[in-house]
Amino acid sequence: MSEAMLDYDEVIAKYEPTLGLEVHVELNTNSKMFCGCATVFGAEPNTQVCPVCLGMPGSLPFVNERAIESTILIGLALNCEIATWCRFARKNYFYPDMPKNFQISQYDEPICFNGYLDVEVETDDGMRTFRVEIERVHMEEDTGKSLHMGGATGRIHGADYSLLDYNRAGIPLVEIVTKMVPGTEKYAPLVAKAYVAELRDILRSLGVSDVKMEQGSLRCDANVSLSPRGSGVLGTRSETKNVNSLRSVERAIRSEMQRHAARLDDGLKVVQETRHFHEDSGITTSGRSKETAEDYRYFPEPDLVPIAPDPAWVEELRATLPERPSVVRARLQKEWNIADKEMASMVNAGVLAVVMETVALGADSTKARSWWVGEIARQANERGVEVIDVGVTPADVARIVELVAMGELTDKLARQVVDGVIAGEGRPDDVVATRGLKVVSDDGALLLAIATAIASDAAAAEKVRGGNLNAAGALIGLVMKATQGQADAAKVRELLLKELGQ
Amino acid sequence: MISRDDVAHLAQLARIELEASEIDHLAGQLEVILGAVARVQEVAGADVAPTSHPLPLKNVFRPDVIRPSLTPEEALSGAPASEEQRFRVPQILGEE
Amino acid sequence: MITQNASEMAAAVAAGEITSEALTQAHLSRIAEVDEKVHAFLHVDAEGALAQARAVDVARAKGEKLSPLAGVPLALKDVMVQKGVPTTCGSKILEGWRPPYDATVVTKLKNAGVVILGKTNMDEFAMGSSTENSAYGPTHNPWDLTRIPGGSGGGSSASLAAFEAPLAIGTDTGGSIRQPAAVTGTVGVKPTYGGVSRYGLVAFSSSLDQAGPCARTVLDAALLHEIIGGHDIYDSTSIDAPVPPVVTAAKMRNVKGLRIGVVRELGGEGYQAGVLQRFNESVEVLRGLGAEIIEVSCPHFEYALPAYYLIAPSECSSNLARFDAMRFGLRVGDDRARSAEEVMNLTREAGFGPEVKRRIILGTYALSSGYYDAYYGSAQKVRTLIINDFNAAFAQVDVLISPTSPTTAFKIGEKADDPLAMYLNDIATIPVNLAGNCAMSIPCGLAPEDGLPVGLQIIAPAMADDRLYRVGGALEAAFNEAWGGPLMNKAPSLTGGVR
Structure with a gap:
């Protein structure tokens, strides 16, 4: 079942990794991306829905200005260029958690593009800066959530039916896509982790997202490919989803590198596919392979007009960057x-x-x-x-x-x-x-405990009186035990030594 | 130009379980229609900018203010099936 | 009473000469009497209509200020959602769905005290030119029940021609207000794109769809236009500007000095002789009224039809994806063994009719990778060329005119399953949808060869909707004078006797 893995040092000896990271961030706007529904996490199912985010016939999207502003801020913080004109596009595919069966996203006209983020990683030679180039930052909307009922609990395979809650549908999402990151060598997993951590810090400092990985407000898809050392030929990449903690980012990349290398060593091909990371085992498994490549039939969203951020507005936002x-x-x-x-x-x-x-x-x-x-x-x-x-x-x-x-x-x-x-x-x-964790500083109570300790270990007390201060330790221990650790050890020592004439 | 297989593939993309007779019929019709509409290429030169929106509007935004949602009862009122205040749908085959 | 104009009815209600309830009841009775033959309505909301009417009567009794059409009944095309009232878009896939919200147009109508009688028949999801594509059976043209009432809004136009309602709401994606108006002898207006909110209009082709007024007179259409028009924050493509002064324009009755362009490309071959004859006579009437007639050329209009049949199907393939059996409407084949995907496939197969499937498949093709540039992309470029043609024309003239439809109403079944022949009905109306400007169809007589109504199309630049009403109002007055009354006086009574 589990696939062969090559020892990590061997992986590095033979191959060079190339990274790619896609991060989805839920913005912390009050209302959704394209309607006025609230965005509170954990609300009762289907209480934050309306005709727009349910994709009801006749409804139309209308854009939340703060979502645009937050996205531009993110772009600026990531050293991106900001588009002077761009559009939303429809990404068409059917899935029950997506009410319209298309996602309003951006395609060839992202609002922010061509940026970078420098991350620092501790290497054998001290701290080293790696530059991660940003391809694009674009806006889209989140999907609903499904509960899979019957069969093996909570798992999609073998479920009898599913229950859908669309509270999350339409929450603003920002997708941040890196260019391919070469040259990270054995530090690839660390660079990936440092990138996500740094990105998270930036997003938090901007105040645009809760960036809680475990609640899904920051999600990472990690891509990696290997090329034989010195070949200059880029390998086939896999895309690992479900990477829900910083530690998992590092583990997932490492595990994928080891898996790819084992396949390549065996003369097998790496399949371009979606992998799922399992926090418990630390390995990835193959997602359902798609028979044909998805054809999303992107086209400009006719229900929304183009966005042309005023350069003055962009500069105002730049001035507010922390x-x-x-x-x-x-x-x-x-x-x-x-x-x-x-x-x-x-x-x-x-x-x-x-x-x-x-x-x-x-x-x-x-x-x-x-x-x-x-x-x-x-x-x-x-x-x-x-x-x-x-x-x-x-x-x-x-x-x-x-x-x-x-x-x-x-x-x-x-x-x-x-x-x-x-x-x-x-x-x-x-x-x-x-x-009841207050320090016992009442001298009376302590003196009583000290007297009891001296009485119960007279030999130690005698040694202390004779100048052997090391012997005090045993007595202090007894006092601490008697006070259930709530006494200040230094204070006990002081009182004890005084009591014993030292 | 448009084969039966093409139509079957398009129907799959469009999530329509076409019957075999419909596929045959449509393949023939699409062939004719596409032949007629392909004329747009005659004048669609590289120097012509495409128009996606008939009016030159831009930057239409709304403030980030919460508006009332539907009640769950209203939201679910048209659902073919519901359970636990959620939309009940057949098993979803997909990624895990 | 039911043969009056909406403005006359409103005046009678305002003056207390008749209650809105009685007026509404009269129309409900007419519907009960003739709709079996016409089949203009898919759903009659008698209870809701009477309740609305009584509310207007109460308001009047209290001396509240009434809107210009308060208490007047209206027929709503079934593509507009109305809270709690079945909305099917003429499709099986929405059978039984009662929307939990009102379209903006519906809200405005309700606020204006316009009484909504019910929902009218249409080609499924507004795809068609004959109303034969309704899943609930065709609508019959009151002028000749064996003929089509136009489409997609054949129910709305037929309800006017059958005196079942004095006002109706239509939607126009490629001519679905204007062509039905033309073949039923009524007035229909496609406002400037963005002039009337699309919120709650079930989308067929978002960048082309526009709701608009249908009536038996130009003034009635203007009064309705003023009520439903205007900016709406719920529609991002809505124009943030006041409604042009359409009512004033409708009352002007003066076209002296106006430059009117006759579009060379919209006429001639493919147009019925009687249609051209009535159109040419109309041109002379306008000249006689002091308008300057200029022939203009719009060389790219010949590419409008092909561009339309790429853009509209492409957008519809995406807009109609939401009809998937998960959250509302029909669900077929859910036996607890089939997957969601299989149930979607079966439901969409069973729930959509042939024309809708044809367009979805065509649009899916036009957008798919490898074909996008050649089809959808090229069509969007043609759109630019058509806009340029209009700009050039409007540099020379104030409005353009043409026949609305190449033919009068044809026989039900005559063009069924010949999509290309059917699509040609919209050849003169489509350029306006592609460019986003506005147009009106008004009756200009009966074709000598078949005695059926002919429509004349007036086209104006974006946000100059008032020009339509100015020309339409003047022509209508001239025609009525020449004919000794409105054309509708010549329509059959449908009840055997004299109306």
Whole structure:
């Protein structure tokens, strides 16, 4: 069943990869692309639908201005040219989740084109910048969602019937397509991941999308092909869909490279096809192969008039662009006085933006960084979600750092607070209150615990009295145990030593 | 020019389950019609710009404001079948 | 009462001489009496119409200001959605569908107190020139029940000629308002593209479709035009400008000094002798009224028909994709074993008639990769050439005229399954749809050889719809004087006796 994979080092020894990435971003407009229906995620089925987004006979689309504005902003942030005149086009194909059986999209006249995005990847020789060229950024509309009923639950094959909810149909989508990216060598998976991460940071900084991969507001299709080293012949590419996390982007590309190489080594051809990535196994499987190439019969959408963005408007938008994330990074690295490696680890973990926000809320940068890169990243990893989606906000972290600084929490207690926040028990102060996690600083209670400890391990106490301070550890341990870890260890030590005449 | 196979392929693209007799009939008619309409090529020189929209309008937008949706009952009122406030359709064969 | 003009009816209602309810009931009775023969209506909404009529009567009793056509009944082409009222577009695939919303035109009619009697028959999805392509059987021409009433809006034009309604709404993609008007002796206007909202008009060919007024007089058409016209944010192709002063123009009755162009390419070979005769007489009438007659040439008009039969099918192949048995309308073959795709295929096979399938297949071909440039692309270029022809012509003249249709009404069944012969009916009307400007058809007499109505087409530049009414109003007045009354006085009574 599962296909042969070549060892990655061997892949690189024999082949050169070429990448291509298509990212779909749902914009966070209030209303849909072509009608006034709301776009709230998770609403009851078919409560955000109207004749337009249901494709009812007689209905006509009308364009959301903010969607155009957001798309131009994205184009500008990706160093694109902005079209002076362009049109929507109909992409014709039948699918039940697409109410009109055509998608309003753009074809040969995208609103933004010819851009690039520089991404940084940590290589054997330190940080290196790879330029990913952008072919086009265009607007389109999202489809509805189907539930497959009967048969194997939730799976399309073997389902008896399907249930359709069109709340998502017509939500504005922006498709960002790269040109082919050669020369990434063994870093191809990392470059792909860094590109998506950087793109996500940019989109977030623009405020145009929620960019939540697990909710599907950012979706990535990753293409890769291999050519025999030095041949100069571009290989056949496969397109992997369903890549729903940064980590999966990297894994999917790596897995496809290994699969392609194994086929090529065996003298087999790589089939140009759609592959599906499986988060659990980390491999891709073949999608339904299409007997004939799709013929989408694109033509200019007659129900919508051309878009000719006023150059003055474009310049106004350009002036509102936030600082580019790469510039922000360079500045922060200097401000926070950290090494390339530390910066890279933050970027890799996808936490830079939240660290920045945490610092902006008053937290010490080192503390903020260590929480996000350490404990929270670990918890996210355990749960298989992105750090920013684990349920902890920058405000939470800032508050936790503050509580520790005030001596109200120990590091150990603070980790329990993080657990509580992730478990949905509320904000840090709520968790402290409900779990009773306040540091025991009441000297009376501590002295009692210390007295009990001295009584129960008289030998250790004697050693300490005799000047062997190392022996204090055992006693401190007993006190901490007795207070269920809610005492400040430094304070216990201080009181204990005083008690024992040291 | 237009073969039976062509018509069958077009019918498949257009999602119409044409009967064999219809395919034969249509192939003949399309041949004649296409012969007549192909005349447009006589004057469609490279120097002529195409017109997709009869009036030269541009930049027609609406503000990003939410307008009332249909109720789910209205939305589903014409559905051949529905269940759990969703449109119920036959099994979808497609990608997974 | 039912033979009056809409403007007269409205005046009677406003003056309290008759209630809208009585007026509406009179029309419903007429429909009950003659529609079995004519089959203009697919659905009569007696209850809804009477309720609307009573609302107008209440408003009048309260002394509220009424719109110029308040209380007057109207027949709505079944291609316009009306909330809660069956809308089929003459197709099986929409049988039983009741839209959950109103077309903008319907909203405007309701707001103006115009009473909607019901939905009129049409060629399926407006594809045809005879109303024979309706899945619910043909409509018969009140002038001769064995003949076609034109198409696609044959139901609307026949309802006027049969005095079932004084007003009707049509839609015109290639002539579907004007040609039916011509062959039934009524008035029909295709407004400038974007002049009347398309929101709620079930699309056939989006870049060509235009809804417009149908009536028995030019003034009635103008009054209706003013009500349904104007900007609509729900239609992005709608023109953001006031409706041209059509009512004023209809009342002017003066064409002195107007430059009127006779299009050389729209006439001659292929046109019935009696049609040409009445047209030429009309030209002389206009000359007699002081208009300057100039012959103009539009050399690319001969490519209009082929371009139309590429553009319209292409757009329809996409517009009609939504009829797929998933969300509304007919569903065939859902036995819980078949897939959605199979059910779509079976439903579209069973639900669409032959002409619709023919055009969908043709359009699918014209748009498919490898053929797009040769067919759809070339047709779009012809569109540019036709616009250029019109621009050149309108540099010389204020309006253009031609016969509306090459022939009078032909026999039902005569051209069935000869698509090319059928398509020729629209040869004079199609250039206007391709260019997006406006045109009107008014009756200009009966053809001597068959005694059937002949239509004259007046064409004006985009957003100069008022010129149509100015010329139409003046000609109509001159004709009525010459004929001793409106042409419609000569129409058969349909009830055996004298009307």
